[in-house]
Amino acid sequence: MSRTGPTDRALLPTATGAETLAALRAMLRGHRPLTVTAVGVLIAGTAIGLLTAPLLGHVVDLVVERRGTDALLVPMVLLVAVAVARGGATAIGSALVARLGETVLAALRERFVERALGLPLERVEEAGSGDLVSRVTGDVTMIAKSVRQALPEFSRSAFTIVLTLAGLAVLDWRFLIAALWAVPVQVLAVRWYLRRAAPVYAEHRVATGALQHQLLDSMGGVRTVRAFRLSGTHLDLMERRSSAALVLALRGIHVVTGFFSRLNLAEYIGMASVLVTGFVLVDNGSVSIGTATAAALYFHSLFNPVNAALFLLDDVQSAGASLARLVGVSGLAVPAEPDGATVPVDGSVKVFSLHHAYVPGRPVLRDVSLEVNNGERVALVGSSGAGKTTLAKLIAGVHRPSGGSVTLGGADTRELGPSGVRRAVALISQEVHVFAGPLAEDLRLVRPEAGDDEVRAALDRVGALRWAEALPDGLDTVVGEGGHRLTVTQAQHLALARLVLADPPIAILDEATADAGSAGARVLEAAALKALEGRTGLLVAHRLPQAATADRIVVLDEGRVVETGTHEQLVAAGGRYAELWAAWSDSRPGTRTPAEGEEA
Known part of the structure; x- marks a missing residue:
């Protein structure tokens, strides 16, 4: 259903969240082998990378037990092998994910252009050329950026988080419980962010479309604007619509800043819990210093993927808003053609x-x-x-x-x-x-x-x-x-x-x-x-x-x-x-x- 923006135009429709997900699943369904391969390679690379923390913990135990430098040779060789294997798997997996994303984006873009070209011109004029242009330019660019940068990084981060938590449980289930103290703060931070970010980004997309429409309108009719001395009026309109887009962009930055301050608090709570738990378990002989070190390294290694995954929610929100706008047009029904075979007999x-x-x-x-x-x-x-x-x-x-x-x-x-x-x-x-x-x-x-x-x-x-x-x-x-x-x-x-x-x-x-x-x-x-x-x-x-x-x-x-x-x-x-x-x-x-x- 079309939504009316600040210009009171009957904008082209924007898909709901359910419609967007359904369209995305339908597009991925046609590329199942590539999807499975990409996910499998990324999981393998992440799992290999998780061996780094236990190996470093083992090195700590060897040093504590004064085994000598000869005992460190095998762990050091294994660390190098893990780094090489992880880097190779990550590179291949990221390339496959990017390829999958680009393939899906190309299909979506083709479907969008097909539907846009088939739209009744009356409908395009009602929405204004700026709305359609902003979707085929700004929205496609935002999704392409997310596909090339955010999607591979988000995938790696998500797999790293899940497998690292599993690794903490393998070391000792109490380390996992300690790490989970950060989760409530992170969940509240995400909920706080999503409630504020989604409307801001959706409004910003509409404001950007209105701004582009005004720019096209003013520049396309520049001769008329000059002839009737309407430059001041058009500049005022441009200023108002630019200001509206700027205010929404600044609101988005404010939301992101508040989001990260809450994530920093979650990191402090989680790290403190893991360190205290490690001290207690080492003190009563339940685990070795190396195991406690590995647990601390595991949780510390979560900082980047957790922050990356949650930070990428910013890009995901923007890309989601853009994707919904593309799917909204791509999902439009093609104007029905009459069943009969009526054709004009002449040019009257x-x-x-x-x-x-x-x-x-x-x-x-x-x-x-x-x-x-x-x-x-x-x-x-x-x-x-x-x-x-x-x-x-x-x-x-x-x-x-x-x-x-x-x-x-x-x-x-x-x-x-x-x-x-x-x-x-x-x-x-x-x-x-x-x-x-x-x-x-x-x-x-x-x-x-x-x-x-x-x-x-x-x-x-x-x-x-x-x-x-x-x-x-x-x-x-x-x-x-x-x-x-x-x-x-x-x-x-x-x-x-x-x-x-x-x-x-x-x-x-x-x-x-x-x-x-x-x-x-x-x-x-x-x-x-x-x-x-x-x-x-x-x-x-x-x-x-x-x-x-x-x-x-x-x-x-x-x-x-x-x-x-x-x-x-x-x-x-x-x-x-x-x-x-x-x-x-x-x-x-x-x-x-x-x-x-x-x-x-």
């Missing part, structure tokens, strides 16, 4: 009595009905907030309408299902992502089986082949993060080439040329017309000359369709579109209606 679009509201009681679209014929190009025009982008997203299946229906090629979108809608409609917005890798492979993401000739043909159709071949390595040039940086116009060209290669019957361009500048916009508008040839096109028009080239223009105002017709008809009618065109023309002297087939 029919919207009937469509209503939509992001917030109940505040409708964005009201009773919108629209028909677009197969192969027709229709421009959606209106002032900011008129509902153009919302209508485009409803047709593309990004959102589910609050009321009414959307039909694609004669098939209702509810019958097509999410995958059917994605095959029928491609939505290209002004926010284009260039994936890291060779440019040709970036294009093939929409059609992995596409050949080189098809890739070149797609680029050529939108007028991008010339600059693509002029790149340092041509179509094999690595672009995206860490590679060759494409301009805004080139990145949008790439998106239009993807559209051609995917070849859906319906394409929606949502202000796809808005960020390219005047010269770049004219180039992209011509490329968009080429990309739309042979398919139905819906254009959310930012530049009215682009709308003027469409077969028909639909004007929206306050969530309703108020006008529809060709550019000439609407200008002559003197209505809302005529007002928009006049305002556009006044702001750009010399603007005229483009002739048929002329580049706007």
Whole structure:
């Protein structure tokens, strides 16, 4: 169930403790041989290491009995052998545990990405991009760190504790009783820590997600922020969310500090009990000085593993919180697909009595009905907030309408299902992502089986082949993060080439040329017309000359369709579109209606 964070967003779900453990067991079940081998090698290495204390105790007895240096040869050789064997077993066991952890993490990461990519875009938008990004970056990093460092160390420490306590009992059961005096203090310390740490780390993860979302929001809209002089407002938001994350981090440090002070008290109580017990038993002749020394060494050897195991609870808590967030998304059910084999028969679009509201009681679209014929190009025009982008997203299946229906090629979108809608409609917005890798492979993401000739043909159709071949390595040039940086116009060209290669019957361009500048916009508008040839096109028009080239223009105002017709008809009618065109023309002297087939 989704939890609402400080941003009042419907965050993606976080798994419960039981759900997380069940998912972890299921993943480990597929790697049982590796799990058994790793555990067995670690136990063997730990057991070998426990021979060190009795051997040192035996050396003490030999010295007390004045046996001479010759008697020390065998114990010293055995100590060296124990050290070598323990080191080898520990190294192999730790490597196996790390390998097991990495294997499980890779499976979890793949499952997470699979589920995340299959999430309805509406659900991602509700949660905010920061929530998803923080899970796939920060949470995965935290778990990976725990797998590589904390998990092997925790495993070794846990086995050492159990086997050392068994060794104390073998020496004399009273040493074990003395050592256990530290346990109540340690248990109380752990309970005190867990009660305080788990909520702090969970809240810190949510606060970090809110901080990342604000950072992405501010940097992604930096032009708008500057244009409307909102820098101060965004800085205040960043400061508040940074402060919230910082306060929670400091609370976590305070909890850890209190935890370790209690562990130090437990060490003092346990060591004092073992030493007093050893003195009494040696005094009454129950054990030798060497045995008492071995008991003291055993308990002292527990300091590091006990502290490590309990200290690693800090990492375990953080990793557990991160794992629950990943499992929460990984466990989401895949959106059900309809049983029928309904497919669109063409590229027509029919919207009937469509209503939509992001917030109940505040409708964005009201009773919108629209028909677009197969192969027709229709421009959606209106002032900011008129509902153009919302209508485009409803047709593309990004959102589910609050009321009414959307039909694609004669098939209702509810019958097509999410995958059917994605095959029928491609939505290209002004926010284009260039994936890291060779440019040709970036294009093939929409059609992995596409050949080189098809890739070149797609680029050529939108007028991008010339600059693509002029790149340092041509179509094999690595672009995206860490590679060759494409301009805004080139990145949008790439998106239009993807559209051609995917070849859906319906394409929606949502202000796809808005960020390219005047010269770049004219180039992209011509490329968009080429990309739309042979398919139905819906254009959310930012530049009215682009709308003027469409077969028909639909004007929206306050969530309703108020006008529809060709550019000439609407200008002559003197209505809302005529007002928009006049305002556009006044702001750009010399603007005229483009002739048929002329580049706007």
